[in-house]
Amino acid sequence: MGLKEQQNCPSQRKIAVVILLAFIPFALFHLCFNNPFSTIDDTTLQDSAAHVVLTSYSSPSSSSQEEESLDRVKEEEALCDYTKGKWVRDEMGPLYNGSSCGTIKDGQNCFRHGRPDSGYLYWKWKPNQCDIPRFDANRFLDLMRDKHLAFVGDSMARNQLESLICLLSTVSSPDLVYRNGEDNKFRTWRFVTHNVTVSVYWSPFLVAGLEKSGTLDHNVLHLDRVDERWGNDLERFDTVVVSVGHWFLHPAVYYESGSVLGCHSCEASNCTEIGFFDVFRKAIRTTLKAVARSRRHVILTTFSPSHFEGRPWDSLDACNMTEPYEEGKVLEGLDLEMRRIEMEEVMAAKAALEAVEVRLEALDVTAISVLRPDGHPGPYMYELPFKKGVPERVHNDCLHWCLPGPVDTWNEIMIEMLRRWRV
Numbered sequence: 001m002g003l004k005e006q007q008n009c010p011s012q013r014k015i016a017v018v019i020l021l022a023f024i025p026f027a028l029f030h031l032c033f034n035n036p037f038s039t040i041d042d043t044t045l046q047d048s049a050a051h052v053v054l055t056s057y058s059s060p061s062s063s064s065q066e067e068e069s070l071d072r073v074k075e076e077e078a079l080c081d082y083t084k085g086k087w088v089r090d091e092m093g094p095l096y097n098g099s100s101c102g103t104i105k106d107g108q109n110c111f112r113h114g115r116p117d118s119g120y121l122y123w124k125w126k127p128n129q130c131d132i133p134r135f136d137a138n139r140f141l142d143l144m145r146d147k148h149l150a151f152v153g154d155s156m157a158r159n160q161l162e163s164l165i166c167l168l169s170t171v172s173s174p175d176l177v178y179r180n181g182e183d184n185k186f187r188t189w190r191f192v193t194h195n196v197t198v199s200v201y202w203s204p205f206l207v208a209g210l211e212k213s214g215t216l217d218h219n220v221l222h223l224d225r226v227d228e229r230w231g232n233d234l235e236r237f238d239t240v241v242v243s244v245g246h247w248f249l250h251p252a253v254y255y256e257s258g259s260v261l262g263c264h265s266c267e268a269s270n271c272t273e274i275g276f277f278d279v280f281r282k283a284i285r286t287t288l289k290a291v292a293r294s295r296r297h298v299i300l301t302t303f304s305p306s307h308f309e310g311r312p313w314d315s316l317d318a319c320n321m322t323e324p325y326e327e328g329k330v331l332e333g334l335d336l337e338m339r340r341i342e343m344e345e346v347m348a349a350k351a352a353l354e355a356v357e358v359r360l361e362a363l364d365v366t367a368i369s370v371l372r373p374d375g376h377p378g379p380y381m382y383e384l385p386f387k388k389g390v391p392e393r394v395h396n397d398c399l400h401w402c403l404p405g406p407v408d409t410w411n412e413i414m415i416e417m418l419r420r421w422r423v
Contacts, residue, residue: 080128240298249334361417
């Protein structure tokens with residue numbers, strides 16, 4: 001009897017092995033399609049495809065390859081989407097003020113113009129999954145050593161540029177080496193300590209065109225070529241930051257290949273109304289192609305929302321808030337559509353550049369900025385607007401940002417993007 005049982009053991013083992021082998025494919029299928037460790041969904045992948053995903057910074061170990069590998073793994077684990085988060089209190093406050101930085105445009109120097117509240121200065125952006133380091137001017141200058149960084153666009157590009165100059169001036173005094181155009185629309189600074197050049201080029205459409213004036217009641221845009229004022233200097237740049245949007249809302253006539261394409265808010269009876277969204281897309285596409293063709297790196301700062309929010313621009317209660325919005329404020333209307341167009345064009349351009357060594361990313365600030373109605377000059381675009389009492393009407397700037405202010409965060413994110421490019 002015992003011998004018979006021993007003879008049956010090999011058969012039982014064979015059956016067990018067969019069962020085990022049959023189970024393995026089901027286990028692999030479950031692991032691949034129901035991975036309990038995966039937290040990335042389709043929405044996250046689609047939303048983060050056009051902008052760089054940041055990491056918390058950590059210096060690589062020099063002791064051994066194993067430690068370097070471990071640091072790299074830790075850094076990869078710290079990846080996060082910086083566009084999702086909230087504004088939190090920051091008692092440290094800004095790195096500069098309206099007196100210490102001499103390059104602030106007069107209309108954005110809210111402190112010097114008598115804005116009575118200062119709470120808007122003590123907030124920082126906190127992503128849900130990581131921290132954005134405080135701006136490190138020395139690190140930025142090291143990253144851009146011997147390089148030329150150019151800001152191209154409208155007054156929002158200039159707003160971001162002037163924020164950066166103020167931040168960098170905390171450690172190195174810049175030399176203004178070039179100035180041209182009214183209202184300082186074309187300027188170049190050099191930080192001799194690191195041989196870093198920073199420029200700004202006024203180009204509210206990015207593409208070639210004419211701005212409305214006393215003799216012209218509408219803008220004229222040529223959508224198939226970039227503005228020569230910056231396009232002719234493209235070979236001098238290493239990295240280009242482009243930022244436009246609000247000028248496309250104005251009346252305009254559009255040309256493509258020398259022929260009239262249509263117009264927006266035009267009174268001419270022989271011109272077809274086509275709006276401005278598709279035109280905005282064409283202008284972004286033409287710009288990205290031109291910069292990529294020159295093998296220059298490009299950062300597109302997405303649409304910056306205003307906060308008039310249906311109120312007249314001369315209303316006393318226009319953008320008079322003193323704190324950020326709580327979480328839950330969502331993009332809608334114009335802000336949502338302009339950002340969508342930009343993100344789609346950046347993704348399309350990146351796909352076309354896979355075989356070219358050109359960096360192209362979106363600095364996605366739209367959702368971050370829509371939460372900061374408190375960050376605009378409002379009536380303090382002018383000095384002491386209530387010195388003679390409270391008038392019935394007052395001019396308000398609910399579009400640009402106070403300096404210092406929320407726009408400084410854009411540059412904190414940008415320095416992390418540049419650092420990631422170097423990794």
